[in-house]
Amino acid sequence: MKRSKLSTYIGTAALVALPGLSLAQAAPNVLLIIADDMGIDASNCYAMGNQQARMPNIEAMCQQGMVFDNAYSAPVCSPTRATILTGQYGFRTGVGAAIPPQGTNGLSADANSLFDVLEASQYSTNLLGKWHLAGSDDSLNHPAELGVSDFWGLFKGGVRDYYKWTAVTAAEEVDVNQYSTTAMTNEALEWINDQDNSWFLWLAYNAPHSPFHLPPNDLHSADDLPNTERNIKQNPLPYYNAMLEALDTEIGRLLASMDQSVRDNTIIMFVGDNGTPNQVVDDFYGDHKAKGTIFESGVNVPLVVTGPGIESGRSPAFVQTSDMFTTIAAMLGVEAEAEDSFSFEPALYGNATQRDFVYVEHFGDMSEAKPSDVFGWAMRQGDYKLLMQIGEQPALYNLATDPKEADDLLADGISAEEAAIVASLQQRYQQLATQ
Template sequence: MTRSRGKPQRMRLLAGLAAVAIIAAAFSTGPAAAQTASKKPNILLIIADDMGLDASRCYQVGEDQAPMPVVEELCRQGMVFDAAYAAPTCSPTRATMITGRYGFRTGVGAAITPQGGTGLSPDETSLFDVLGGNGYASAVIGKWHLAGAADGLDHPARLGVTDYYGTYKGAVKDYFHWDGVENGAAIEVDGYTTTDFTDRAINWVAAQQSPWFLWLAYNAPHAPFHLPPAELHSAGTLADDADEIRRNPLPYYNAMLEAMDTEIGRLLASMPEDVRANTMVMFIGDNGTPGKVAGSFYGARGAKGSIFEGGTHVPLIIQGPGIAAGRSDALVNSTDLFATIAAKTGIHPQTPDAVDLAPVLGGAPGTRSHVYVEHFSDVPPTGPDVYGWAIRDTRYKLVAMDDAQQMLFDLDADPLEQSDLLSGEVSSEARQAAAQLQATFEKLRQ
């Protein structure tokens, strides 16, 4: 497969603008929209790799964010979740979404590397196992990162994925020339991953004759930071220079996000109007923004790899038939995507860690009382990684780092967790909040 360099920039950007128009038109109110909402929906889950809350213009918490007009239109037309959480790194978040279970149950608690980390057991009941007998076509395109060193290239198939294509490990050395896997066979690809995955998604969607679920896991904007093809972004003055990228990676990270947004627009624009109108789009970041590009925004608490807000608070937008437009402060964990997707297809599995978001998508308040995140491994933490667990309710968050005193934060007053309420003179209200969250943790871990 070769990368196309000939298509003009204008064609790519027009595809993205066309998708914005299609999103706006496809979900206008009226009888046609109501009729569409009554059908079994198609479901498109888009995962951005290493994109925290601070990287999205849909959230007013960042300092220098990429233009992403297609995703921003999804935010205007759909439901934006202000309190969505994932694991601090790639593998455990993907494991929670595909099983609906926390990492302490599956054993996947940190990013799987060649040096260690537990792969997701094929004995787990996956989302694809659940959907397999329900008349839905399904596929995974893009980053997998759930297989350990001892797992074979057929690992997706053993978890119920009948059609897999993409980058198998945690990262690629080169976005333009990469090793991957296609349905159990090793492949070598010459093609920009973001474009290649989109091409594959367009062709797969066009071939479907029944309701479908597509897990589209871009490896963007994960490192290595680089300059994407010029037709995919508007940062035309950036130098394609390795030293400059190392010195100032943020503009390149943002260009990678804009390139992904352009290709998401091309995918949405490729769908016939009736297909697009009957497709629920879920967009989520799998963990926080890397520290090299998050800068000092989160201070000493860190970003990707940390159990603090910078590592676990992620963007989540859901848009589609029957979904109310607006913002929700409902607590959401990445496990909840399992229950929500299954329920949208008509299946309601019993999962202790996952909550169906259907009421919230209709405009109702959330039902979660707490969100739990964790980070653990037999391999010692490196660099910015912070191991431990954290649990929050609608106001307070208790953080328990390995071999460290617990910390408590009032997220209403202190969203960046700068003031530990358990240090110095501790109020009775803080003691009570910490005790309640500790009790919730102990009940959960039983």
């Protein structure tokens, strides 16, 4: 492990009790579950349309825990994962877009990672599932260089076949001939059962990312779907939903496998890594696409946290995936600092948080961009969001009255009030960029 990078945190005792916990529960386990390509429109925990999959285990978490209505990720997977791992926005890490198979812009191994910080705790830690933080110049040892000594999972961004793919473990490639959601769950189940200490597990599924391959029949209820590429291409939504239902089924199996005492002392965080794939969104967001854009459709994601002492309900607090860095560290009794990470742990117990703005960005080699991608940055304070798309005029939206961003307030000219709002949001951006 690289202990030379541990200059931005102050370690404290790992057995600090969280609010609402007894001393017997002073060291809760933390399970972070990431769904790949799932915006709020794909979750029944949010009132966004009527095309969601059946996900009873996640929906039960939403009933039992805290649901965040204003949780934000990056528009695509690599920068979201980098924000969680480092607590920094992409303009600091250099990871501003999905890393292509031959891309060289991987996350620097010199970055101070969450796993480096957690060395100060007495927890066992691991990351299983999708990595997608390495560039083509990085070795298969990249996770270990960032503090993950026991990584197992998908090294790059996706698979061609959910039933036949390549995993990386101990810096070597291994063939996997099992539906990936099941394989990742099996690895998580085995790792958790092997732990004697309290633990933190980052479990990053690659479902429901394309290709939308039909899961095994015992994991979903869509038994009448034809399992052909032609049908999938013509109508991908039911296949996407079957993958979500299968994901939920496997999460349920993982939780049911835990001893009740372990389950009762485990905090679960479930989050999407970016917006829903554009193939299954259709025209739900009007002229805007979803994944790959800095519109709400690309960056407003489901986030639910449940576990011992955590209140049930909904929170309007602004949360970004970068905030998981300090929040998870706090849950494990470690005080951590990062430029762009504000702990949202107080919100889990009904208290106010420090974050009063949301910043999202998408940058990189535009020659590799998809037609639906939107590059640029956006800043939100209160109900207003300023969107600065590369090559386009500024756009301003009132998300309280226009959550799908259909009405650009600047399209018909700019009033004095609107000019003041734009100036305030631009000033906040400048402050951030110069920190």
